[in-house]
Structure formats: C-alpha cells, structure tokens
Amino acid sequence: MGQARILVVEDEVIVARTIASQLSQLGYIVTGTASSGNAAIAKALETQPELILMDIILKGEMDGITTASKIHDQLDIPIIYLTAYGDEHTLERAKITQPFGYVVKPFTTKDLKIAIEIAILKHQLESELRESRDQLATLFNSMSDAVIATNEQGAVTFMNPAAEALTGWQQKDALGHEATKIFHIVNEVTEATLENPVTKVLREQQVVYLGESTSLITKSGKRIPIGDSASPLKRRPDQINGVVVVFWDLSERQQTKLLEQALEKEQEVNRLKSLFISTVSHEFRNPLTVVQTAVELIEMQGANLIDAKRAIYLKRIQGAVQSMEKLMEEVLFMGRAEAEKLIYNPAPLTLKQFCLELIEDFSIAESSLCEIIFTCHHENTFAVMDEELLRYMFGNLLSNAVKYSPRGGDIQFNLIYDQIEKVAIFNIQDQGIGIPEADQARLFESFYRASNAQSIQGTGLGLVIVKRCVDAHRGQISVTSEVGIGTTFTVILPLNSELALTEADE
C-alpha cells in the first residue's frame, strides 16, 4: 500500500495543490490535477490512475458527478468524492455513479488516508468478485450439462443455455416460476410424475440423485431420458438458500447402449454358430474314422477274414453309425428348437404307465448296464403332456445317469403326483461320478461338459434338449449333485401343460 497512483480533480487550484501535497506526504503518487470535467476525463484516460479524488463543484459545464459517471462509462477507476456538500440530494445523485467513498470537507489527512485505502481495497475485492463471477458464467454457459438454480422457495433463479435447450424454456420466461413447472419429470415406464428433486432437496437438505428410467417432459411435451443430481446451495452450513439441479440427456447414451447390446448379441450368435458347426463336424469325424478303419480292415483281410473278426468290425461300424444317428437327431432337434419350431403336441396320458414303458424300452436299448428302480405311490396319474418330448427328456436324463455311473449301480426314478399343486415331480437319482459345483450352473449350455466327464464320450447337447422339452411344458428343472456321491435331476411339470401354456400367455 501507499504507492497508489491518484488523480486529483478540484476546481480550486490552491486546494488541489494542498491535497496533492497531502497525498505525497502519505506516500501516494499524484498522476495529475484537473479543475474541469473535460480535463479530468482527458487526464484519467491519459494517466490511467488507480483512484480519482473528485470535487463536486468543477469549472466548466460538467460537475463532478456528471464527470464521474462519464469516466465510469469508459474506465474502471474507483472514485471518491471530496466535497463541501453533504446534503441528501447531492448524496443521492452521487450514489448513482457508484462511488467508493464520500469525504466531506474539511477533512484531515488521516480521514483522507482511510478513505483512499478502503476504496482501493473495495475496488480490488470487487474486481476479484467480478472475475470469478465471469469465470463461473463462462463455465455454466459452455457446459454441456444443463443447470437450473432455484431460491429457497424452489423458484427458478438461473438456467444455463444447455438447460434452456433441453427443457425448451428460455431463462427469461422461466425466472421466478416454480422449478416443478420447468423441470417436470416422469417415470419412463409407468409415466407417473416423479417427485421433483428441488422439493426433495429442500425437504431432506442433502444431495439427491434421480432413479433410473427418468424422463424429462419438455415445454413442448417431448420426452427425453435424463440423469441428474440436485444439491442444496448453502451460504452457511445450516442454512439452505436454494437448490442447484444438474441434468443431462441420456437418449444418445441409451441408443448407443442398445446398439452395443444388439451388436454383442449378434457377435455371440455368430460365435455360437461357428462353435456349433466346428463341434458337430468334429463329433461326426470320430465315428466316421471308426467306420473307415473297420472298412479298410475288412478290405485288407479279404477272404482271410475270419467270422469272429468280421463280427467285431461290423459291431464297431454299427456302433459308430448309431452314435452318428444320435448326434444327427440331436442336431436336428436343436435346429428345430432354435428356430422355435419345436412341435409341441400335448395329449392325455397316464404318467405311471408312460414311465414304466419308457424304462422298459430304455433297459432293452442300454442292455441293462444299471438297474432302474421306479417308485410311484399314486394310482391315478392322469396328465396332459407331449409324450414324444417326455421321451426325449427322460431318455436323456436316464442315459446320463447310466453313462456317468459305474456299471451295475442303482438308479432311482421317482414320480410324485401332486394333485393339490397340480404338478408332477420326477426325480432321477444316480450314485455316479457327480458334477463339480463350479460346472453345475452351465450344464444347460450347448456343448458344455463338466470337467470330470471329459474322458467319457458325449457332446454336451443332451441337457440342452432336456431343457427345451421342459420349457415347452412350462416346467422347471434343477440339479443337486456331489462329486463321488451322485446326482439328482428334478423335473417339475404342470399336470395339464396345455392349460399352463394358455395361462402363461394370458
């Protein structure tokens, strides 16, 4: 302090000199003196002082107040009036020019110094304030996020251009209106009006965020998905002066997300298709090699081939052809199910009888590697289901139970006929190798095989087919298993699957 550059405007030359010498004594630099308004303006422009001491009575047409207001229009220099006029009228006029001080003559050097120091400090603070306000305004105006501020009654006090663009309201029309009117939000799905975040912040006195699926209704009634947060504006920690809501348009992000999801799905479908083709061709190659080798051996040995050997080779060929047939059937079934052309033909049947017949057929085909023990304590087991799909379902589950069990192990097949719940519960329980827990969740995926089953032949399609058949009946399937102890598959089917289907569709 003390080095400030000051211009003295005073009509009395002697007084001007006295003030100038007082200022010099106080350590200030006097950039010049002027006795008329015009001279003052010229000196101010020329010497760019940091402060002007202005008398109100001046020589010429302009008085000090008019001069000050002209300077004020062109330059940002604080002005202190030095005057003998302390009357109301002059004071009111002077106030319009926003002076930084008003010192009534006669004054002491000390009065002068205090007035100057305070004016310079005030001016400096004001510049800083203006600068940060400008910065803030630039920030809000260039922000892509929309900002609306309100007072403590929830009336709009500010909107940035992004908020104007998004809501369709101009700041000048929105000012003073309830924020709920300008910022009207609804649930995207139910279309119900949601509580306005401004109201919520004023009540809860803390930051709040919008839930998912929120849409803004614009002035023209358009719906735009948005995300937002609202925070209290506090001048003191315990006093809310208003709310600031920041929100942004999510429509583009939502569209990008949908596109990404569609793309991911397509990539996944393509990946599965390639995997399917490569796995299926690989699976066909094994039995084909068996056939080829057996045929070559028969050819090579020609007339020397003894009957016993011929029977072995023919059996190998037969086995390979059978496994190719099974694979083909599975692939065709999958193809039909994928194209949603799975023919579902429910018809009345007696479940107990169906199961007994199935087990009999199965035991003949699998040449009784294991014993299947069937239990059902109900006599009347009438149901409406698709017999062919049931055959696929339980045929696959039984063949797994046999395949993944040691030779000669028992397999339990239980049927519970629950007339109250109107469901049939089937349990197929074996004492086989079991399924590691980590694999259990993925068993119903195409080609998925548990880590402990790799040495046993299989494609990993059986359970996928089972699941499709269960789904066609609107049923459920679950598995419990422990490695080395055994596995139980439970299938629950509605007794009248036809009815379940219609109910689910309604």
Ligand code: ATP
């Ligand atoms: P396939 O397509 O010839 O039936 P797969 O038997 O390997 O081949 P799924 O029937 O789909 O295929 O069974 C998938 C996997 O689930 C099997 O590879 C095996 O790891 C496991 N699994 C299924 N049933 C049992 C079971 N009863 N005991 C142990 N593991 C089983």
Ligand code: MG
């Ligand atoms: Mg299987």
